[in-house]
Amino acid sequence: MSDILEKILATKKAEVEAGRQARPLAQLEREARAAPPPRGFERALRARIAAGHSAVIAEFKRASPSRGVLGASLDPAEVARSYERHGASCLSVLTDSIYFSGSPADLIAARAACALPVLRKDFVVDPWQVHEARAMGADCILLIVGAVDPPALRELERLARSLGMDVLVECHDGDQLEVALGLETSLIGVNNRDLRTFAVRLETTLDLLPRIPAARLLVTESGIASPEHVRRLSEAGVRAYLVGSAFVETGDPGPALSRLFSGPKGGG
Numbered sequence: 001m002s003d004i005l006e007k008i009l010a011t012k013k014a015e016v017e018a019g020r021q022a023r024p025l026a027q028l029e030r031e032a033r034a035a036p037p038p039r040g041f042e043r044a045l046r047a048r049i050a051a052g053h054s055a056v057i058a059e060f061k062r063a064s065p066s067r068g069v070l071g072a073s074l075d076p077a078e079v080a081r082s083y084e085r086h087g088a089s090c091l092s093v094l095t096d097s098i099y100f101s102g103s104p105a106d107l108i109a110a111r112a113a114c115a116l117p118v119l120r121k122d123f124v125v126d127p128w129q130v131h132e133a134r135a136m137g138a139d140c141i142l143l144i145v146g147a148v149d150p151p152a153l154r155e156l157e158r159l160a161r162s163l164g165m166d167v168l169v170e171c172h173d174g175d176q177l178e179v180a181l182g183l184e185t186s187l188i189g190v191n192n193r194d195l196r197t198f199a200v201r202l203e204t205t206l207d208l209l210p211r212i213p214a215a216r217l218l219v220t221e222s223g224i225a226s227p228e229h230v231r232r233l234s235e236a237g238v239r240a241y242l243v244g245s246a247f248v249e250t251g252d253p254g255p256a257l258s259r260l261f262s263g264p265k266g267g268g
């Protein structure tokens, strides 16, 4: 079995060591203080849901380990504006370069082009990356339970919140969900994709949904590609969605968002 997650995490640790040399923490802290204030990621999701709609976190994703090239020449600013026009509540931007062909520059350009809060989608394993996320203007970071042990997750979460960012904690099974619920954040991501095998099952969300307390907000992630998928998840009570490939692979991501979420609880 190919274990891409292990490979990605090893790459991240090396990148952090190199990053620390190039941009010491004191410099990053200064940059983070000068960054535009956080926009309220969770607040935007909850406002859309309170208005009776699904909340969509629309992802800017040029490529991925499971799908290869999806939209290498997409312009992050244009896509961000289009997502905003077509009803996205928030953006997610991949900032990993080696495996996803993304970059911090993509996040900076996307955020500057719209008023939506932005998730830094990356593999955060070290406090240095949390400061880096805020320095590039991120409003929320992703923490993956399968990537970091629980004490380190708590430390990374505390740091992110102290910098004013929200945290989306991602799990993939019942044991990981217990760890996720041990954090303070309300935003519980359930990734339908097994990051070790790439298998995608929407049942991952449907199985874990009843175990998530009402005060928390489940965000279903990955593999949502048809109105039928949205209908199944919505009927089960899912209100927040993170979608990337199904939008960017069309070459015109904003209208693809409208088409996917055009049902009664659609995001638009």
Ligand SMILES: O=C(O)c1ccccc1NCC(=O)[C@H](O)[C@H](O)COP(=O)(O)O
Residues within 6 Å of the ligand: 004, 005, 059, 061, 064, 065, 066, 067, 191, 195, 221, 222, 223, 224, 242, 243, 244, 245, 246
């Ligand atoms: O997308 C991948 O192939 C992938 C492989 C290994 C680790 C993470 C990966 N994706 C990150 C994500 O969680 C997705 O980009 C996100 O949930 C959107 O998924 P999709 O709508 O299926 O593009």
